[in-house]
Amino acid sequence: MAIDLTPFGFTPTESLVYSALLERGFTSDFKALMRDIQTSGLPMVTYTRRWLGDIDGPQLRERWRSLFLDMCNRLKAADPDHRLTWAGPGMRPRMFATARQMETWAHAWEIYDKLGVARAHSDRIFNIATIGVRTFGWSFTNRKLEVPEAAPYVRLTAPSGAIWEWNDSSSDSRIQGDAVAFCQVVTQVRNVADTDLSVSGETAERWMAIAQCFAGPPEDPPAPGSRA
Numbered sequence: 001m002a003i004d005l006t007p008f009g010f011t012p013t014e015s016l017v018y019s020a021l022l023e024r025g026f027t028s029d030f031k032a033l034m035r036d037i038q039t040s041g042l043p044m045v046t047y048t049r050r051w052l053g054d055i056d057g058p059q060l061r062e063r064w065r066s067l068f069l070d071m072c073n074r075l076k077a078a079d080p081d082h083r084l085t086w087a088g089p090g091m092r093p094r095m096f097a098t099a100r101q102m103e104t105w106a107h108a109w110e111i112y113d114k115l116g117v118a119r120a121h122s123d124r125i126f127n128i129a130t131i132g133v134r135t136f137g138w139s140f141t142n143r144k145l146e147v148p149e150a151a152p153y154v155r156l157t158a159p160s161g162a163i164w165e166w167n168d169s170s171s172d173s174r175i176q177g178d179a180v181a182f183c184q185v186v187t188q189v190r191n192v193a194d195t196d197l198s199v200s201g202e203t204a205e206r207w208m209a210i211a212q213c214f215a216g217p218p219e220d221p222p223a224p225g226s227r228a
Contacts, residue, residue, distance in 0.1 A: 071100075098127045102213065106187035113227060121159040125183050128213075129156060132186030133166045135213040143210060143218045152204040156182050173201025175208065185221070186213040193224040 052060065075093045083090035091099060105128055112119045133154055140147045153171040156164045156179035164179060175182065181195035185208055192199060192208040199208050212219060 072097075098131060099214075102128045102131050102187060105183070106189055106214075109184070109187075109189040109227075121180050123158045123160050123162065125179060126158065126164060128183045128187065129164060129179050130166075132182060132211065132213045135186070135211075136207060139207060139210050139212050142212060148203040148206070150203070152201060152207065154182070171201070173203040175199050175204050186211045188212060188214075188219060188221045190227055191221045191224045194228040 052063075055063070075097050078084070078093040080093055083092055084096050086096065101124075105125065109119075133151075136151045137147045150171060150173070151167045152173040152175055153169050154164075154166040155169075155174070155176045157177065158164055158179045175197060177195070177197040181190070181197050184190035185192045185195060185197065188211070192211075197208070199205055209221075210218070211221075
């Protein structure tokens with residue numbers, strides 16, 4: 001049965017297209033859509049207006065929030081062992097939700113940076129810090145580099161003041177400091193040089209220079225000072 005998205009502001013045509021993508025797992029359709037975007041030569045904002053129409057920021061935010069809340073309800077009811085098809089590798093619902101949290105948190109920094117608004121934080125970023133730690137090996141293999149034998153000790157201070165720790169505390173290679181700063185580095189919204197993180201040991205230094213907790217080809221962090 002097709003999913004009706006018109007209550008969220010989509011036109012009937014848009015609703016049919018997006019519903020078809022959802023119903024069919026959207027793998028082949030998504031790839032075709034990406035190719036179309038890449039070959040159109042249009043700026044992304046122009047391309048997306050083909051789908052969204054001429055809506056303003058508040059309207060876009062409300063549309064996103066409606067779909068976001070609907071997605072949360074669907075994830076809550078999903079089979080925890082079922083792998084969900086996505087633009088990247090298939091994920092079980094728990095990891096899928098955590099990855100979406102990470103992406104939303106990371107991309108939101110562009111808005112906060114642009115507006116110069118201070119951002120409030122909570123210990124919910126524990127999920128993001130955990131992804132950052134767990135993708136230690138991925139950061140190297142994604143660049144076809146040999147993964148160091150032992151991951152550095154990581155000790156972070158959460159927004160609440162709690163201490164979060166991972167890996168062997170006796171390691172000479174270690175990363176210590178603010179949990180928000182660590183999350184910024186692994187999501188590549190800050191260069192480690194622009195944070196107060198204490199990074200010691202060759203492995204820790206190499207990791208923080210290339211840390212990447214998201215899927216896709218290797219990407220470099222912003223240049224020092226560019227997003228301080």
